[in-house]
Amino acid sequence: MNRRTLALACLFAAGLVCPAAAQEYPTQTIKIISSFGAGGGSDTIARILAARMQEKLGQNVIVENRPGAGGVLGNEVVANSAKDGYTLGIQTAGQIIASTITRNMRYHPVEAFDWIGQLGTAGLFMVVLPDSPYKDIKSLVAAAKANPGKITFGSPGFAATQHLAGELFKQSAGVDLLHVPYKSTPEVLAALHSKSVDVVIDTITVLLGQVQAGSVRALAVTGKDRFPTTPNIPPVVESGVVPNYDVYTWYGMYGPKGMPPAVIGKLNKTIHEMLEEPAVRERLVKIGLVVEGSTPDYFAKMMVSEHKKWSDVRAKAGIEQK
Numbered sequence: 001m002n003r004r005t006l007a008l009a010c011l012f013a014a015g016l017v018c019p020a021a022a023q024e025y026p027t028q029t030i031k032i033i034s035s036f037g038a039g040g041g042s043d044t045i046a047r048i049l050a051a052r053m054q055e056k057l058g059q060n061v062i063v064e065n066r067p068g069a070g071g072v073l074g075n076e077v078v079a080n081s082a083k084d085g086y087t088l089g090i091q092t093a094g095q096i097i098a099s100t101i102t103r104n105m106r107y108h109p110v111e112a113f114d115w116i117g118q119l120g121t122a123g124l125f126m127v128v129l130p131d132s133p134y135k136d137i138k139s140l141v142a143a144a145k146a147n148p149g150k151i152t153f154g155s156p157g158f159a160a161t162q163h164l165a166g167e168l169f170k171q172s173a174g175v176d177l178l179h180v181p182y183k184s185t186p187e188v189l190a191a192l193h194s195k196s197v198d199v200v201i202d203t204i205t206v207l208l209g210q211v212q213a214g215s216v217r218a219l220a221v222t223g224k225d226r227f228p229t230t231p232n233i234p235p236v237v238e239s240g241v242v243p244n245y246d247v248y249t250w251y252g253m254y255g256p257k258g259m260p261p262a263v264i265g266k267l268n269k270t271i272h273e274m275l276e277e278p279a280v281r282e283r284l285v286k287i288g289l290v291v292e293g294s295t296p297d298y299f300a301k302m303m304v305s306e307h308k309k310w311s312d313v314r315a316k317a318g319i320e321q322k
Contacts, residue, residue, distance in 0.1 A: 025085055025260075025263050026057055026086065028059060028086060029061070029062060030053070030059060030061045030062070030086050031062055031063075031088070032046045032049070032050055032061065032088050033063075033087065033088065033090070034063055034065050034066070034089075034090055035072075035073065035089065035092075036071060036074070036094075037065055038065055041122070041203070041251070041288075042090045042251065043063065045119060045289070048280065049271075049280075050062065052274050052280055053270060056270055056274070069102065070094060070097070070098025070102075070159060071092065071098050072095070072098050072105070074095070075089065075091075075095055075107065076107055078113065078254065079112040079113065079256055080107070081255075082256070083256045083257070083260075085264075085267065088116070088267070089254050089255070091115075091252050091303075093250055093310075094160060094161045096306050097160070097161055097164050097310045097314075100307065100310045100311045101159040101319065101322060102322065103322055113255065113257055113303075114257055114258070114259045114264055114296070115252065116252070116253040116255060116264055117267075117268045117272070117293055117294050117296055118250060118251070118252040118292060118293060118294035118302065119252050119253065119271065119275070119284075119289070119291070119292075119293065120250070120251055120275075120284060120293075121223070121249070121289070121290045122203055122204055122248060122249050122251075122289050123203075123204050123221045123222055123223040123290075124162060124165055124201055124202060124221070124222040124247060124249065125201070125202065125203075125204055125208075125218045125233070126199055126200075126222065127199070127200050127201075127216040127219065128192075128198065128199055128216065128217055128219060129192060129193070129217065130214060130215070130217050134199070135219075137239035137242060140199065141173045141241045144173070144177055145175055149176045149178055150178070151177050152177065152178045152180050153166045153180070153198065153199040153200065154181070154188040154196075154197035154200045155180075155182070155202070156202060157181055157184075161203075161247075161249050162201045162203070163181060163201075164313055164314065165222055165247040166179055166201050167179070167313055167319070168245065168247060169201075169222075169247075171316055172242045172244060188200055189202075189210070189216075192216065199219075200216075201222070204227055204288045205288030208229060211230065211233075220233065220239065221235050221236070222235070222246075222247040222248065223246055223247065224245075250302075250306075252294075252299050253267065253271060254299075255267075264296055268293075271293055275292075
């Protein structure tokens with residue numbers, strides 16, 4: 001029994017999917033908040049799900065982009081919305097990380113929400129130019145130890161998932177790399193091609209085409225497992241010099257704290273049904289997602305763990321909250 005099947009069994013056993021209560025929902029338009037701009041991973045996933053949810057639930061499902069502050073502004077919209085299941089959101093690792101950087105949050109990044117279920121995960125690549133002297137993670141770590149602070153890694157933004165992934169790499173490998181933040185993925189890739197930075201960390205979704213075309217060379221994937229589309233590229237941990245390193249971004253659906261359990265159950269059940277549909281899975285896999293659902297309880301515990309993990313990384317890196 002896989003996790004999706006087990007999740008549904010658990011929901012029915014727990015009484016979360018109550019036919020009488022859940023049958024009434026929805027009776028009006030559902031809004032999904034994407035806390036980032038149009039065209040990004042969160043937005044794309046939200047629109048794929050919204051189209052199919054609309055068909056399955058028999059009500060309009062719209063996506064509203066509310067970007068700003070690394071996803072904090074969109075989260076705040078969801079936190080302050082009515083607790084009736086008609087305002088939902090797509091949560092990403094980036095939003096949790098942004099919350100660890102932000103001082104004086106107006107909502108609790110974990111406790112302000114009901115966590116409906118995970119949708120999937122996506123890894124990141126560490127890439128260099130094809131002629132880079134670093135042929136693998138082992139040679140990169142050796143060079144970094146011999147030249148502390150002289151090897152640079154670029155990311156598409158200060159306090160982005162990619163930045164904190166690099167900070168955790170430094171901590172796990174015991175090396176000093178110099179972080180150079182840029183404003184976007186195109187800018188950091190331009191910096192790599194102009195040799196302004198030595199290494200770039202970014203999502204597989206963004207880098208897969210360039211890796212396959214040979215314009216950049218992937219040293220490793222950041223997750224503990226090989227990525228299905230590029231099974232020849234090893235995880236960082238396989239190098240043997242960066243123990244316990246496991247970084248991936250993820251996506252899930254959430255709503256404001258206090259939603260009716262029957263509504264949470266119906267939404268989770270709907271998500272699992274959609275994730276099992278070949279057409280939906282194909283669209284999600286095409287944008288670099290490893291499709292994987294979960295129970296609400298699993299996703300809630302995951303949020304607690306992720307918030308602590310990245311809070312610890314931020315503190316150890318000496319990054320001040322703003």
